[in-house]
Amino acid sequence: MDLFSAILSLLSLYLLFLIISHFILPPPPPHGPKTHPVIGSLIPFYENRHRLLDWYTSLLATSPTQTFVIGRLGARRTVVTANPKNIEHILKTNFPNYPKGKPFTDILGDLLGRGIFNSDGDLWLAQRKLASHEFTARSLRDLLVSALDSEADGRLVPVLTSACSERRAVDLQDLFRRFAFDVICNISLGTDPGFLDVSLPELPFVNAFDAASMVSARRGAEPVSAVWRVKRALGVGSERQLEEAVGSIHEYVNDIIKRRKEEINVKAAGEKEVGRNDLLSRLIAGGNSDEAIRDMVISFVMAGRDTSSAALTWFFWSVSCYPDVEAELLTEIMQVTRSKERRVDYESLREMKYLEACLCETMRLFPPVVWDSKHADNDDVLPDGTRVRKGDRVTYFPYGMGRMESIWGRTGWSSGPGGGCPSKKEKGRSCCGCRRTSIQCSKRGLGFAWGRTWHLCK
């Protein structure tokens, strides 16, 4: 057969396929993205690639059960859901069927190794138990509070104060990124990178962390995973950058582990009182291997830094859009702190219910984790009737969920009673930072920053 006949046969086959699929196959559900034979939803996906969050949200809003399925050439079939019952099913009821899965853990494996954020099954469970245990410890909460305290008083507030007095604009997003990084390193590693202190030299570790996160995220966005795998095997381009960045992160963390062990040994020999409460010291005390400790603390830095800084940034942005909300917040802060010589501390923040509602509302509309995916181990049916096939990616979508009128009865901001408060349901795999101390403490963190800076700037 010559080339012309081969092409003609292929075209005829494709035409036949189109006719069959048009007349015989059931039409795709009306609420999903437009699909075409063979290529699936590749075209609308490509057209909307710069606005995936809003596109997915509009697809979910037109779906009767806030769920749709998207398949496109070269990508895995993906179920996207903002349906609370489905989400409870994925994260709790049928949790064992929805691990993060190899496609996810491969992407982050170089950076996170086998740390909690990047593991499944028994390995995850063991770390989860450990982390839950550590996070319930009062000493770790105290460390978090004191890290927030000194970072806010010693660095954030002075930077903002001088900007206020000089009437100089500041990049709040960048400041909060630095703030969150310092705090998370204090509690995870027991060291202070001083990222927010511009008078200190920048640590290579900080830049390495940024570079490694960026390249790892880019791996996830590659249309076909073979692209980054080949680049890694050849050690070229962004993959080479990742290798170098991970190398310097490991070097930095390994060095801290080594020095901390020496400190602990000195203490054991009775020469000096060390008494550290950070996660790293507690993991060393628990007798874990150096590699396990390294991966665990890197997971914590990764999990805690961008989430907290994104929440802080969106919180300040949201409140600045609503002068009446801002006024009410200031009134609450003044009232609660009046009896405490204007000091915003952990206890006074517990009394600030309006502040808490505003933080919840911010995270409803601008969740720091906009989506999170698992991969089905076996066929399943979600509570709304959506069929899941073995190997499917199942994505729950907090960004869209926070914007479903069918769930909230509104789409815009409301910090009234109950506004934005998260579900109280226990989940199989949820944020261990958020749930025990940290959802409290990261909110308190926002509160620390909020209360103190606003006092000064107003």
Ligand code: HEM
């Ligand atoms: C506003 C701030 C935060 C938000 C919105 C947030 C959200 C989340 C989400 C959605 C997950 C995914 C759970 C999953 O893997 O399915 C997660 C996991 C995790 N978060 Fe957070 N997080 C925040 C702050 C923090 C902080 C400050 C820490 C550490 C001190 C932290 C530590 C972790 C850890 C260790 C995990 C992995 C838990 C596991 O796999 O069992 N997070 N977080």
